[in-house]
Amino acid sequence: MPLYDYKCAKCGETFSLVLSINEKETKKIKCPKCNSIRVKPVYSGFFAVTSKKS
Ligand SMILES: [Zn+2]
Numbered sequence: 275m276p277l278y279d280y281k282c283a284k285c286g287e288t289f290s291l292v293l294s295i296n297e298k299e300t301k302k303i304k305c306p307k308c309n310s311i312r313v314k315p316v317y318s319g320f321f322a323v324t325s326k327k328s
Pocket of ligand 1: 282283284285286287305306307308309310
């Protein structure tokens, strides 16, 4: 199964999860550190993680 990287918008923790497509669509992804659901997917090798967007 594919591995997805996420970054927590609250505490900045980065973590990886193995999810099926179905899980990815339906599951609420939570930060393992602070339990926030404000997590963003990180696509490595694509865009650098930045808040800048024009
Ligand atoms: Zn967090």
